[in-house]
Each structure stands twice: as C-alpha cells, then as structure tokens.
Amino acid sequence: MALVNTTKGEMDDSLLEKREGDVDNDNEYTTWVEYWLDGELVHRSVHVQLKKSVGLTATTASFE
C-alpha cells in the first residue's frame, strides 16, 4: 500500500488504476506513470533523461 498525490488529495494506490509508459530515442529516455480513478486521470508524473547536448563548433580556434 502506498499513498499517491492526486487531484483529489492523497489516495491509496490500491484504489487507483496505474498506467505506465516510456519513450526511448536518440534525444531522450522518458518514463511516465499515471493513476486513474473511474476513468479520470488524477495523477501523472514524468521523468525525462536528456541524452543530447547542445554543441557549438568553432574553426581555427583553440581553448587553453
């Protein structure tokens, strides 16, 4: 048993339907978890793991 923060306050997770998913591509690895109550979304959390950097390339230059 665990308590989940929802739009209706903290609820026992045993009362909720749990749905999970993920996306994995070159840019990110993302996971999410949703809790539903009688067909209504009452909680959704998301974790995004960034994989790519922002790069700036210069020519004929060097860093010391």
Place this chain on the structure above:
Amino acid sequence: MGELMTATHNFTTGTGNTFKAALFLASATYNASTTAYSTTGEVTGTNYTAGGVTITNGTSPTATNSSTTAGVAYWTPTASFTYTNVTLTTAFDAVLIYNSSASNKAVSVHTFGSQTVTAGTFTLTMPSNTTTTALIRLATT
C-alpha cells in the same frame, strides 16, 4: 557567439552566475534567436513558479586541448531539474536555461517529447558530463 566574446555567462561553481530552468509550451516559439527569458509561452499551472527552478552548479566547466586533438569545453548542471507536485495541463516540450545574473539572457533551449503533468512531479535529468555528452559543449575543429 557574441556573448562568448563579452564573457556574459560565467559557469564557475560558487563564484559564477546563477542559472535557471524554465519550461515552455509546445506551442511556444524558441530557437537560436531566443535571446532572453520571457514569460511569453512559459507554462503556467498549480505550484509552478514563473521563471522555473534554480540550477545546481556543482562542477565548473571543463576544457580539454592538445596540439593533436580538437579542444572541447563543456558543462552540465550537477542535479536534475525538478518541478514538484505541479499540474501543467497544457502540453510543454522545452526547457530554457538562462542566466538570471545577466538580465535573464538565454543560454540554451533543450527539447523533448511533449508532456503534461497532473498533480505530479516533472523531472529532467541531465546527460553525463563528458566531452561528447555534456549538456553544453563548445568545440574546435
């Protein structure tokens, strides 16, 4: 590039500038011409504070160089960006890193798949701080 020439952004741990991370709607416009933070297009919702969260900077930038290889300077925040117990019902897909010590000038924009959050936490975890994967890299060729 011009802000490099004027040393606008100082990522030094402790004595450097303060950087923040704000979330932006999927419908917002942001690109290389985004020069500063603005509330236009920023997410709004329960427990989200305009301007976003302050970035943890526990490691100063690292630079590598030699006579035979290209040089790389790189930096990555040392903690995830966490937006706790928020409700953001309009889809968002980007985070803007900006320098709150320098007139909120933009540093970088990072995009991801469009998301919403309901009475939950949104966490954005950084890539590894290496020459090839650091969040921000400046390289010579």
